[in-house]
Amino acid sequence: MAHVIAKHGETSGDFTKTEGWLDWYDGPTKPTFTLPEGAVDAHCHVFGPGAEFPYAPERKYTPCDASAEQLxxxxxxxxxxxxxxxQATCHGADNSALVDxxxxxxxRARxxxxxxxxxTDQQLAELHAAGVRGVRFNFxxxxxxxVPTDSLEQIVAKIAPLGWHVVIYFEAEDLPELYDFFSSIPTDLVVDHMGRPDVTKDPNGPEFELFLRFMRENANVWTKVSCPERLSVSGPRALDGEQHAYTDVVPFARRVVEEFPDRVLWGTDWPHPNLKDHxxxxxxxxxYIPQIATTPELQRKLLVDNPRRLYWED
Ligand SMILES: O=C(O)/C=C(\CC(=O)C(=O)O)C(=O)O
Incomplete structure (x- = not known):
């Protein structure tokens, strides 16, 4: 394990370009943690290939091509x-690569x-038939x-009858302003990456407490306890020979998994767009998963029962 951490920790470069890391990255290691049978990677992307599924003109970054076959x-x-x-912002509202x-x-994918x-209702019906079960709004x-505050209510009214849910992506510093608005969303609501806490702050401090309160007060709110690699400051290096990577994120994710075991999801976030440091x-x-879901029961809920309930039970 140690050499893997060092290898990826020491490599640097711009991974966001089409000519990026897939050319030289020699692939992920085999995990030592055995996933429970039926486990779901509940947050990952496909990008392009750009020649077939062009990126959106309004995008803020151009990712590496990342095909369904690779995923x-x-x-x-x-x-x-x-x-x-x-769906990520680089494809805008053109869901062709996703549907493909x-x-x-x-x-085996939703x-x-x-x-x-x-x-239109017809377009939504086609997306449903392909396996779409939610819409994402990026804040x-x-x-x-x-930020899509205006359109959200109108879109929610259209997707709610289909039994779909809403996924929101926001940063912790914006939650106070958006708290009431998000609390008014009537469908199931999935928050990406625990609302991006600043992990240099105290996991028991006011910023993360607000997020926990948001989940406590709104029983329809779920969260992905994913993306330690985006949130971490300590990074992918182990802090000592015994510890796993991204240790600074563990107390945040573990708190959420333990308090809300039936409303958490986990995903790889492959192929990791916009990460420039490693x-x-x-x-x-x-x-990293057994650090945050420490018993087989919590692991089964996080990786199997919860995503299947949300995505495969109609
Ligand atoms: O993949 C993610 O979860 C995170 C992203 C990209 C993204 O969400 C998007 O483009 O819509 C990020 O933080 O840059």
Whole structure:
């Protein structure tokens, strides 16, 4: 394990370009943690390939191409059974690459799409038939021109009858302002990456307490306890020979898993767009899971029962 941490920790470069890391990255290690049978990687992406599925003109970054075949190979390598593929801003509201991946998955993937307020019932029905079960709204300011507060209510009214849920991505410093608005969303609501806490702050301090309060007061709110690699300051290096990577994120994620065991999801976030300091090893990310879900029961809920309930039970 140590050499893996060092290898990825010491490598640097710009991973966001099409010509990026896939050319030289020699792939994830095999995790030592054995995932429970039927485990779901509930946050991952497909990008392009750009020649076939062009990136959105309004995008804020151009990712590496990351195909459905590569994603499914990663799924098998890590020991997952299924994927939830999430639309990212670089594809805007053109869900073609996502739908293509869902169609190739033989029922082993569900999707979260991005739609505009003029989306028709027919278009939503087609997305549903392909396996889409949610819509994503991005409130991270570096990723969008405008936060989607206006369109959200109109879109929610259209997707609620389908039994879909809403996925929101925001940063912790914006929760106070958005708290009431998010609390008014009537469908199930999934928060990406625990609302991006600042992990240099106290996990028992006021900022993270507000997020926990948000989950306590709104029984429809779920969260992905994913992306330690985005939140971590200590990074992918072990702090000592015995500890696993991204240790500074563990107390945050573990608190959430233990207090809300039936409303948490986990995903790799492959292929890790917009990470410039290191390319995460997905095998190491899987080995992080038992740090935050410490019993077989918590692991089964996080990786199997919860995602299946949200994405595969109609
Ligand atoms: O993949 C993620 O979860 C995170 C992203 C990209 C993203 O969400 C998007 O483009 O929509 C990020 O933090 O840059």
């Amino acid at each position: 499914f190979a990663l799924r098998d390598h890590l020991g997952f059974d299924r994927n939830v593929i999430v 991946a869902l169609n190739r998955s033989e029922g 999707g979260v799409a991005t739609v505009r307020r003029d989306v 991270v300011k570096r990723l969008v021109d405008r 390319m995460p090893d997905d095998g190491l990310l899987v080995d």
